[in-house]
Amino acid sequence: MACNQSEGISVSNIAILDPAEHRGLRIRQGHGAQFGEDVPLVPLTANELRQAVVEFPVFLVKDPGTGQFGLCALLGRSAGHNAFLRGDRWRTRYVPLHIRRQPFLVAERAEGEGAVAIDLDSSRVSQNEGERLFDDAGEGTAALARARDLLVAIMQAARPTAAFITALVEARLIRPAELAGACSDDRVLDVAGLYEVDRTALASLRGERLEQLHGAGHLFGAHLLIASCGNLSRLSSDYQAD
Amino acid sequence: MEPVTRIVIVGGGTAGWLTAGTLAAATRESDERPLEITLVESPNVPIIGVGEGTWPTMRRTLKRMGIRETDFLNQCSASFKQGAQFVGWVDGSQGDAYYHPLVLPQGYFETNMARQWLAGVSDGSFAAAVCPQEALCEAGRAPKAITTAEYDAVANYAYHLDAGAFSRFLQEHCTRVLGVRHVAADVTGIRSAENGDIAAVLTMQAGEISGDLFIDCTGFRALLLGEHFGVGFIPWTQVLFADRALAVQVPYPAADSPILPHTLSTAQRAGWIWDIGLQSRRGVGHVYSSAHIDDDAARADLRAYVHSIGGDAEALPMRKIEFQAGHRTRFWERNCVAVGLSAGFLEPLEASAILLVEIAAQFIAEQMPATRAAMDPVARRYNTTFAYRWARIIDFLKLHYLLSRRTEPFWADNRRTESIPESLTELLTLWREQPPWHDDFDRAVEVFPAASYQYVLYGMGFETRVPPRGLSSQARAHGEQLFMHNKQEAAAMIQRLPSTRDLLDRIARYGLQPV
Numbered sequence: 001m002a003c004n005q006s007e008g009i010s011v012s013n014i015a016i017l018d019p020a021e022h023r024g025l026r027i028r029q030g031h032g033a034q035f036g037e038d039v040p041l042v043p044l045t046a047n048e049l050r051q052a053v054v055e056f057p058v059f060l061v062k063d064p065g066t067g068q069f070g071l072c073a074l075l076g077r078s079a080g081h082n083a084f085l086r087g088d089r090w091r092t093r094y095v096p097l098h099i100r101r102q103p104f105l106v107a108e109r110a111e112g113e114g115a116v117a118i119d120l121d122s123s124r125v126s127q128n129e130g131e132r133l134f135d136d137a138g139e140g141t142a143a144l145a146r147a148r149d150l151l152v153a154i155m156q157a158a159r160p161t162a163a164f165i166t167a168l169v170e171a172r173l174i175r176p177a178e179l180a181g182a183c184s185d186d187r188v189l190d191v192a193g194l195y196e197v198d199r200t201a202l203a204s205l206r207g208e209r210l211e212q213l214h215g216a217g218h219l220f221g222a223h224l225l226i227a228s229c230g231n232l233s234r235l236s237s238d239y240q241a242d
Numbered sequence: 243m244e245p246v247t248r249i250v251i252v253g254g255g256t257a258g259w260l261t262a263g264t265l266a267a268a269t270r271e272s273d274e275r276p277l278e279i280t281l282v283e284s285p286n287v288p289i290i291g292v293g294e295g296t297w298p299t300m301r302r303t304l305k306r307m308g309i310r311e312t313d314f315l316n317q318c319s320a321s322f323k324q325g326a327q328f329v330g331w332v333d334g335s336q337g338d339a340y341y342h343p344l345v346l347p348q349g350y351f352e353t354n355m356a357r358q359w360l361a362g363v364s365d366g367s368f369a370a371a372v373c374p375q376e377a378l379c380e381a382g383r384a385p386k387a388i389t390t391a392e393y394d395a396v397a398n399y400a401y402h403l404d405a406g407a408f409s410r411f412l413q414e415h416c417t418r419v420l421g422v423r424h425v426a427a428d429v430t431g432i433r434s435a436e437n438g439d440i441a442a443v444l445t446m447q448a449g450e451i452s453g454d455l456f457i458d459c460t461g462f463r464a465l466l467l468g469e470h471f472g473v474g475f476i477p478w479t480q481v482l483f484a485d486r487a488l489a490v491q492v493p494y495p496a497a498d499s500p501i502l503p504h505t506l507s508t509a510q511r512a513g514w515i516w517d518i519g520l521q522s523r524r525g526v527g528h529v530y531s532s533a534h535i536d537d538d539a540a541r542a543d544l545r546a547y548v549h550s551i552g553g554d555a556e557a558l559p560m561r562k563i564e565f566q567a568g569h570r571t572r573f574w575e576r577n578c579v580a581v582g583l584s585a586g587f588l589e590p591l592e593a594s595a596i597l598l599v600e601i602a603a604q605f606i607a608e609q610m611p612a613t614r615a616a617m618d619p620v621a622r623r624y625n626t627t628f629a630y631r632w633a634r635i636i637d638f639l640k641l642h643y644l645l646s647r648r649t650e651p652f653w654a655d656n657r658r659t660e661s662i663p664e665s666l667t668e669l670l671t672l673w674r675e676q677p678p679w680h681d682d683f684d685r686a687v688e689v690f691p692a693a694s695y696q697y698v699l700y701g702m703g704f705e706t707r708v709p710p711r712g713l714s715s716q717a718r719a720h721g722e723q724l725f726m727h728n729k730q731e732a733a734a735m736i737q738r739l740p741s742t743r744d745l746l747d748r749i750a751r752y753g754l755q756p757v
Contacts, residue, residue: 063389067388067754068755169756169757193389195757
């Protein structure tokens with residue numbers, strides 16, 4: 001069950017956004033399975049943790065191409081399942097940046113220089129329905145500005161996210177998740193490759209390493225991840241609180 | 243009571259540093275006052291650097307030392323080894339090849355799949371029928387993915403490594419992380435204690451280095467066990483004829499050339515050629531019997547092989563190593579134990595050299611005598627255990643030769659009754675009637691499991707009687723299930739796993755995760 005952005009790119013039709021070429025494009029707004037939001041895993045940045053952990057269980061998941069850990073919200077029990085999606089709306093106060101940025105992404109044009117790109121195969125992209133990206137004069141609209149802001153937020157979060165994960169890995173605080181019985185009895189979790197913070201290892205941290213993690217805010221982040229597991233019960237279909 | 247607190251290892255190289263690292267890691271983990279470990283290494287004697295193939299045990303050995311697999315792979319030019327393919331060993335005809343994989347047969351701890359295979363429940367080669375590894379090797383696949391944790395395997399694996407780089411890598415880790423003291427000095431003499439023990443080694447550059455237990459890692463010379471204590475050497479040349487090796491390093495044609503996922507072992511007229519894929523080059527060598535072929539002819543055969551794999555055979559320098567198959571009559575004498583070539587040497591047909599170092603170091607670490615008084619009983623046990631292990635390895639190596647139907651004098655001589663150990667003759671008598679199984683090997687820590695014998699026997703076309711009492715329908719159905727499961731597993735692994743080169747490139751770039 002992949003949870004990375006690169007995989008989506010490899011099978012999609014990505015173009016750097018160009019006012020001339022893409023002037024007529026419109027973006028369908030809203031939410032739902034029709035926009036590919038019926039997925040059990042979605043990437044998160046470290047900067048989203050405070051909002052995300054009160055809604056979703058959050059785990060670490062390896063990128064299948066690099067083996068590197070990323071943060072992911074666990075949304076469902078199996079492929080095609082997102083327990084937080086009800087028809088055309090999310091029943092959460094927070095929706096991850098990765099969902100909201102669709103169908104846009106950052107293309108690296110040169111070292112450290114990003115450009116707004118668009119996935120032309122996305123079901124959000126339309127010629128006649130949704131919000132326009134450019135006005136008649138070729139100027140970007142508010143919809144484009146919103147997209148740009150989301151991408152900037154993702155870009156800015158990349159470094160702190162990597163630093164957080166590296167710190168956890170180097171402190172040997174990550175272990176394969178043990179989720180037996182975490183969902184309600186009849187609901188088997190069919191999402192493999194989840195990793196969690198090792199509570200015993202965390203509790204036995206001492207001295208300099210503990211201070212370093214604390215000083216960098218990583219200790220707080222580790223506790224947020226642990227706390228987020230309380231949301232596992234929300235993946236069950238019998239979970240009614242809306 | 244004289245507690246054992248100071249260990250002196252004489253000699254670096256793979257044996258010295260592996261032993262140092264294993265002992266240091268164990269004592270730091272378990273002891274409040276860890277052993278003081280000193281390794282004395284001559285700055286002038288080059289390491290011999292034999293053995294570029296390991297067993298899967300090396301994964302555990304490195305992990306216990308606290309080494310990151312990513313660092314090891316990247317710094318030792320190491321690659322994954324999923325067993326060996328033996329080419330031309332049966333009769334030398336076109337297509338004569340079989341695998342000795344590292345993955346155990348399906349259902350190994352409950353069902354003897356050799357019995358099923360002999361009864362005709364599955365066709366195809368034995369190795370391919372019972373485990374997925376032959377298919378992985380044929381497809382050039384790695385034994386794990388970039389998402390697999392360090393030292394974890396999808397398919398069991400060992401390593402191919404650059405022995406020189408490996409010694410330097412271990413030295414760095416042992417001295418920087420594990421607190422091993424490294425003394426670069428030439429040993430010039432030995433000072434004996436009154437009771438005949440070694441009290442100290444005398445060195446040219448660093449004076450006298452005293453210790454409680456001395457580990458002889460001085461290579462073929464066996465400076466302490468052989469030269470000082472005069473412990474004898476038992477030659478096994480009447481069983482294993484090879485006594486020379488020519489080694490050559492063959493560069494890859496391109497940086498992205500595929501890396502073989504297994505050791506390639508190709509039979510020659512009077513020996514065999516190893517071919518081992520590292521990240522940076524292939525290590526190739528010709529092991530042969532000087533009684534059956536002269537050096538020039540052996541060199542010509544190696545050149546022809548190097549040429550056949552695309553190497554510039556004329557330009558590459560060849561290094562000659564002379565050896566004698568055999569081992570010391572005792573390995574642990576008084577307060578001195580020999581590890582590595584000082585203990586003995588056998589041709590690298592099944593990569594036993596580094597394995598023997600690992601299991602020796604592990605034995606010493608686990609049964610480290612608390613005091614001098616405890617040392618003699620431990621030494622006796624060690625000598626018994628290792629005499630048994632060497633004998634089993636000799637049997638297993640000989641098995642490869644005597645099952646051959648090749649007709650050259652070297653091969654014909656290998657089948658002469660007087661060259662075959664009795665223990666092996668006895669087993670073969672049994673295996674003509676029924677396939678090898680767990681109870682044929684009765685020690686708690688066997689070197690080769692029954693599975694290894696099965697792979698070699700049936701790879702070489704050895705004929706065991708079809709089970710005379712037949713298979714019950716229940717047993718047959720169970721076997722069919724396992725053979726089917728194996729096919730599915732092989733297909734799924736090939737689908738999922740990258741090529742060896744692809745994975746090593748990714749590891750160099752991103753690293754493997756520790757979990």
